[in-house]
Amino acid sequence: MNLLEMILNSQNGGAVRQLAQNFGLEQNQAASAISNLVPALSSGLMRNVSQAGGLESLLSALGGGQHARYLDDLSTLGRPETVEDGNGILGHILGSKDVSRQVARAASRQSGIGEDVLKKMLPVVAGMVMGALSKQSTSLGAARQQRSAGGSDLLGTFASFLDANRDGSIADDVLGIVGKLFQK
Template structure:
């Protein structure tokens, strides 16, 4: 199962419903926004883990945090802890608030959902992404985090891959341009 499906199906869709409810969105709007925002977060994560020390940083974050709680109890999404944690995660994934704003603006143009609403969604979604990764990760006998090569999610890139393929996985409408834009911003 890829990352998008893990998030959309978590607790029978309760995480998506909670995010939408906090932001005043209908469930289908929340789902569409998540489908369109997630490739940017996955792209940032893929970029980070391929940098020297990046995978180790992710492993450390998964080891230290209690991220799975956001999928176990979606009512925590939108609370101060999930927002603060999500903003920290966004800083690592996207690099700056300017990039977050540009991603929100691009997705707003595609979906008609206000950029301000999408900017508020990003930290909650970042927390949920880490929750999904934490749930899929396991620890080896040496204590190192592994992403179930033999398990249901495959490796980390198996989770992220469908979102990175063409910038949008199998979802309609595309965030490919936003991914290209992100790449340009990170190269500057």
């Protein structure tokens, strides 16, 4: 199961229903919003983990951030502290508010959902992304131990989890995101 599927299927679709309720959307609109936001966040994560120390930094954040609660306890999705935490996550993943705005704008064009709604939803979805990654951190931690012992490539494990369309490559996912960001 990839990152997007894990979020969409969380709590048997309960996370999608909760976001729909929190943001005044239909359930299919919330699913569309998530489907259009997660690839951009995945791309930012891949960029970060491919840099020196990035993977270790992510694993450290996953180990201490208690992010799994965003998928385990759906009531957290409507709390102000979730938005605050999500904005911090966005700062690390995307780097700036300008990039966050571009992501919301591109997702709005693709989904037909208002950009203002998506700007508000983006930090919550960022928390959900970290929650999904946190739930997978056990396998990532095992892969990290393998890597330390000269084993398999952890980036490959991580990339396969982020592969939105499960074609074995995130390159097309990243190119699609970049294309969406710069379309007008």
